[in-house]
Amino acid sequence: MTNLLSNFCLASAAPGAATLSPILLGPSEAQLILALPIIGLLFCTLCAIFRVKSKAPAFFTVACLAGAFALVVRLYLNKTGTPVITSGFEWFFLEWGDGKGQRLVANFSLYLDSLTILWMLFVTGLATLIALYASEYMAGDLGTGYCRFFAAFNLFVFSMSCLVMGDNLLLLFLGWEGVGLCSYLLIGYFYKKPSAVEAAKKAFIMNRIGDLGLLMGIGLTFVHFGSIEYRDIFHAAQPYIEAAKAGKYNEIPFLVQLIPVLLAIGAFGKSAQIPLYVWLPDAMEGPTPVSALIHAATMVTAGVYLVARMYPLFLLSEYALPLVAWVGALTALLAATIGMAQFDIKRIMAYSTVSQLGYMFAGLGGLSSTGAAFHVVTHAFFKALLFLACGAIMHGFAGQLDLRKLSGIRRLKGWGIVSFGMLVGCLNLSGFPFTSGFFSKDMLIGSEFLTPGMAPIGWILLFTAGLTAYYTFRVFFRVIVGPLHYEPGDELHSAHDEHGHGGENHNEHAHVQDDHQHHDHGHGGHFHPHAPGWAINTVLLTLSVLSLSASALNFLHLPNQPHIEGGIVPELVMESSAAYESPYARHEAHEGTGDGGHEGPDAHGTPSYVPTAIALDDPHAHAGTFLGWNPHAVMFYVSGAVGFIGIFVAFVLHYVGRTTAATAKADALLPMLGPIPGWAQHKWYVDEFYKYSIYWPLIILANLCNLFDKLIIDGIVRLFGAIPRWIGNTIRPTQSGELHGYAAGMAAGVAVLLFIVFILTLR
């Protein structure tokens, strides 16, 4: 178990660590990272079986996840630049020959490179924190769903770990669907609520659509590369990479170019991109910690992870990366416009998640895997923070999430940390200068402008950045600051009941609420929002600090490594399969800053499969510019300005002169925009579009099939079954019971038979 460390040391000690293939090891303590959540899961299951009513499952979970986090940190500290594969037990092993590609292997083996470690760091870290948060948040469900929640939580971390750490696509797929299951279970946590059940179902099915793409991609990968293990894939892809380097895409088979597209479809499903994004906003039906962890920080970035992990393959296609980039950019824009028009703060956050995921994809597509990964990390922190803050509000105000019914809650006692966390999160999300979100977003947008042909995407992203700042601070200015005003949500009467309600309960509460709206502050008398407790506050504070300090990542650098702009996260990425140094970035680096500090990473231990530079063979590649300037240099100012503008607009429209919670100046401006705000509020009717263009036709088809089955297929069968009966009934009259009839029948029969036989056979 512990020989991992020594092996790492060994590897790093070896001269010229640029080994061609990863180091293979037996089971290692990395496997324990998978085991810990399973232990947590078993414990929670036992608690459920013995109906434990304490918070034991939560704390046990926190302990397990913290242990996992510690192990990941240990891995990080001991990592070398070389990927390590630690083999676990066998899962799939099929063999039909000795040759290449005649063996299907997918084991519980882990592929540990810096990308994995990067992802695992924030996955386990955030999971630990959010589990702690949830221990308090879910306390209302003690004895009912508490164990179930944490069991699913543990299962999620396990699945996510499989997804990230697996050394083959199938194990990734296991994690991929596993997180989908947990997402399903946790979205549907309040299973008595039809909307939650519906949302859970939607999430699972939408994901399945993407999964099919992924599955086909896996199949195609195997067929063309003869393996689904990363190391073999990368190895086998080498000839194609050479071809791609030389720009000879026509030498790469069309189907190989299709692989990344198929994988991307899977990624779009999981990461809620057009056209499969509609499940994510609905997924907010789940408990907030779930939204924070699964639907903001970790699971939804699985798509980004997949693209990053398979980045070498994405480079093989002329179309894959532009596709990814355009889908990302359009998603970012679309989600932002929808987010601007929503009133439910959790939904706003959800749309902002979709939007930010779009950024990441655009980044990946714009040849900035580093920027995308950086944004994943920063986004994980600040979005988790935002969600948890929203969750604290929701928790305290009995499920109230409507920004028209909440205002100025910073004035309430005990809500300081929440307000602070909210502010930090909003600043990050808006890309306020020198926050971590600012750096990562800049990197993304900058590289779009650098890469030729991607400039429109850069403009879209820039514009979206402004929108993001606006809708983010719209929430902040309306909910956190301004005059104090609040109405409790619909969980008031059932605060000590279970969280779920039947549909009728809902109506009942809505009715009560209507009644109360006639008196201003009607609830002031009975309703006291309860401020978050220590666990929530601790977590919020921690995350705030982390989000703020994450900007430091931009300036930290790995020891013994060439420094790359963007700091430690890009450096980690550059050590992994996602390493891709944009030729344009290099161009810029040489000419713009003159910083020769980093040479091509392949000189420094990056495995040779990394197609580091198509550009190395293509010195004449033109880097794009931002209106003639160096994009990276200028983007600091431009995006900062855009962010400011967005915040300012929000300030004017939603803070200045606002006296009530329900309305702000913005409302007066809305009619000027015509029907557009309405459309945006209805999410551009995409759900309806899907409903009428896909769901209903399918339902009709299904009904037709059902009818067809009953009438035609079964009908034919019954017809065949009826034939004997029909013949019988037809000839039954011959059995008239009359002697003469019988005699006539016999005579005629004899005559006919003789006649037939003679005609047919005797000339």
Add this chain to the structure above:
Amino acid sequence: MTTEFTATLAQAGYPAAFQSITLAHYLFISGAMFSLGLIGFLTRRNLIIMFLCTELMFQAAGLALVAFSRFHMNMTGQSFVIFIVTVAAAEAAMALALVVLLFRRRESLDAEEWSELKG
């Protein structure tokens, strides 16, 4: 075949009148008898007459046998006929017994009376 047969008869020294009566004539008569029997069986409703019609069919076969017997110049066919007549007698006995039984029951010998079993 017919002409050959006639020639054969002539060779065997049969009178000319016989020569014109060939096997075909017998067979025709036999066939006609059989058909008449059959038609009678199908058309008559009285059980006794129907039985007689079956007898007619039997005897048609008998006639054919005798004719063939003569044709083949052996006695097998004729001995067959004797057996047929015997069997016909036995059948007649049975038929009469049955007819009596039935008449006792229904006071009628109409075959149509007996069509309770059907389907």
Add this chain to the structure above:
Amino acid sequence: MIGRLAFLWPEIALFAATCVVMVMGLSRSFSVRKASAWVCGIGLIVAAFLAATTTPGAPGAPAPDAAHGQLILPWMVPFAKSMICLVALLLLPLLAGTVDRAEEARIASSRAGFNPLRSNRAEFYSFFLFSITGLLLVASADNLIWLFLALELTSLPTYIMVAISSSRHRSQEAAVKYFFLGAMGAAIFLYGFALLYGAYGTTNMNAIAALMRGGTLSTLAMAGLMLSLLGLCFKIAAVPMHFYTADVYQGASAGVAAMLAFVPKTAGFLAILLMVGMVGWNYGPSGASLPDSLRLLLWVIAALTMTVGNVLAILQSSAKRTLAYSSIAHSGYMLVGVIAGPGDGSFTQNGISAVLFYLLAYGVTNVGTFAALACVERPSADGSEPRELDSFDDLRGLCRTHPAAGWMMVICSLSLLGLPPLLGFFGKLPLFTSGVAAGEIPLVIVLGLNSAIAAFYYLRLMAYPLLEEPGVRSGELVANPFLARRLAGILSAGGVISLAVFANAIMKQTTVAGKYPAAAVASTKAEPSLTAAEQR
């Protein structure tokens, strides 16, 4: 002379028994009268024994020769005769109490004395034995005259048996139809025999066979053959001569119906095998099938017979009628074996063996189904004869109210359905194999599909006793006092199961029995007259 008669020992034994029975049945002593059935049984056992030991071709007996019956299928005779005797032995207890029941009851309660004029017992049992004797004679018939007489001997007593099997109108009606149509059928095959004689100038079947194989088949011969076969279709209840079947079976008492399903059918099949055997299966492109016209005729008859039987059976509400139609269908199945012919002589390919095996299987199984109907009865209100079970409704819940009757019905109908691992399946399997081996695959498919159609009504026959709740009127049903009937059914059901396990012994026998000595007949000396005819 005795030597010449040696191969008739079983018939002689049966005839002796018949004579004894005729006398004993008229005895004034009840126990002597009753013993007549036992004498019947003993006669059958002795006949079976004699058939198995003394018939030429049987182990230990001399080899068949022209002096001892037909040489067309000579090895068939010992098997057929013993098999017939054994099935008849099974039928015998089923016939217990068919006649004279009311009369005997009156005598037993001293309300009446024994009146020989009113007693049918003697006739009934002796007719039964006569019929069996005729059947035995069919097997070894080597002459068309003999064949005709044997067939008539088989049939004539059954007409009477049907008529006296119950005192109700139905049985008289059945007898009328059976008798008149039977006479018509007989006339048809008789005419066919006449034509055959006309074509070959001999009635010796061995000789005809030799002639048939020596030259081509003339149209006259073919017409004779076809008429004969069509006439024989009456015996086996095949299309187009099947019309009478259901009415007669329904009208007759269950025991007699069971007998009708076996005795004339066996006679018919043996006769058909002999007739077809005369022609031989040496025609067609493969040289192993019947002449085209004959094959076509039998093919059409087989296909129509099984189909008509089955499709009519599924419509019935009377169990007895259903069984009657099913008996038609089974004839159709067996015709497949006739068409297939001897193949290479192995059991799997030999259609003749398959037919013989099937006759046995069908005979044994059939007894059980009718026994189930005969074991239980509904006493009539007016003191007249109790009614045997007939409709499906009567069968409801029989397994619970009368387990023995119910289960024999269940087991035997499943066997008739051909459901493995019961005897019926092993009967059908050789038909499949021989049919396939003969290249008659479409016919085998028709056979398969027909088995499936048949499943519909056999399932009802099985489900009503086993699965249905007893009906409202089931309480009225009482067991028939004649335990022998139950014995017959139990033996039959037991046989259906146990013979399946030990079928190989029978299969070996049928393999031998189905041997078709293609060459043996040709050497038979033709009669002098025949030679004369040929010379002309």
Add this chain to the structure above:
Amino acid sequence: MQNAATPISAAAAGFQIQDWWLVLLMAVPLAFSFIIAFGAPHRARATALFGTLVAAALTTVVLFQFNWGNGAAFQFQNRIAWLPSLGISFSMGVDSVAMLLIALTGLLGPLCVLASWTAITDRVRTYYAWLLALQAAMVGVFIARDLILFYICFEFTLIPMYVLISLYGSTNRKRAATTFFLYTFTGSMIALAGLVYVAWVNAGLPKDAFEGAGTWTFDIAVLQQAAQGSLTMAQQSLVLLALMAGFAVKVPLFPVHTWLPLAHTEAPTAGSVILAGVLLKLGTYGIYRFALPFCTGAFIQYAPFLAVLCIIGILYGGLICWVQTDMKKLVAYSSVAHLGFCVLGLVALNTAGIQGSILYMINHGLSTGALFLCVGFMYERYHTRSMKEVGGLASKMPIWATFMVFFVMASVGLPGLNGFISEFLCIFGTFQASDTWGKGVWGSSGAPVPGATPGNLGPWYALIAGLGVIVAAMYLLIMVGKVVFGPLREPGAHGDAHGSHGESHDSPGHLPADLTAREITALMPLAIACLVFGLYPMPLFDALKGPVGETVAMVQDVRENGLNNGAAKTASVIDAREGTR
């Protein structure tokens, strides 16, 4: 067959227990069936449980006795002379495929008894006796090494099932039972003709009119090897058609599936479990064991056609599931879809596909069997299967809900559970199996496609079949969403009654609201099996490696060498058999 096949027990070797394991496997349930039938009614249930447990224990023993390292070899072979005239013997032997299916049968036995414990109150003796007879017949199918023995057991399963459905089913049971029987019986009669035809073609008889009785053989091993050499393509096509008429109905494949929903809907719980768990597998097993080896050439040629039928079944069945309101019917139609995958894998004719297909037989038996158990337990409480009448049972029956969700996930094909393993392999095998890889539009010339296998399916088939995975998620989750989740709805508690009236609602009869220990005991083994086989299927892969490898080699042989090189093999096999006699 491999040379390593254990020699057939010779009489000279004396009594050896391993010769009789298989007979025991079949005889024990049969014996208990009779014991129950003639025993006291009140003891029937316990006797049945005991009997199935004994059978299960025996199965376990045999499982351990079995040499898994040599899974392709037929082990515990024993041949008892039965009907040499017909070439039929009581010939037994199991390879790992059969062994696994026997294990499945053995596992489901006690579970079915447990599931029927309280549900069957009337005519218990009949019920349990037939249940055990059914088990014996199913075991018989898998152990048979003689075509006719196989067929006998194959057909005999109909009767117990018929009785179970028609006596213990729900309202429309009579019709369902009859349809079930007639439909499958019709098919199998045609299949019998096909089987007989194969035996005839391979008779290799000396053409002597008086000798040679019983030179036919129905020995599966001999016929399998011989069939490829002796049947022409046209013959193979006909035989394939005939065999598929029997087996496709049993599976059931698309156009001949309509008996299944009816039978499942009406059958008692245990009946449904057996039906879905094992009986349907008789069809796929038949295809694997007979249709494929007997008519390899035709099978290869018509694989696309079969695949299309499977795919239609997958999508069509799935869509129909979507609009069902009857839970059992839904699960039944889902079986149509699932077995489409199973056969699809088989017709892919490569290692992944066939392995997936065989695993699918087992996995579908586990997960769908369990789903039927779940639905049955619910039915026993609420006496309805309509999704319109019940809903939100999670709040009332959390344990049940947990199992339900678990098995639905297994059925959906969630990785980590057993369904995924087989479903993935089936789709994957289909995906690989194309001769067009690397040619034409699928790739530029000369590009290596190492992972492709020969075949005539390919990615389009896989893609369209893969849509079925989405559809499966839709209909199963809709069912879960309606029945397990959502506000509580119970029949007879309409109007204002919901949730809060839960306490006053009488649990029907004697059963508590949630699952009893007995019911949990019935579900637990299946759940464990689902999980274990999902996460650690390696034992299964290893076990099936041998037989699947041989099948693929056989297919490959026909692909490369055509049909006419089987004669020599036939001779060698017959020699080998003669030698062991």
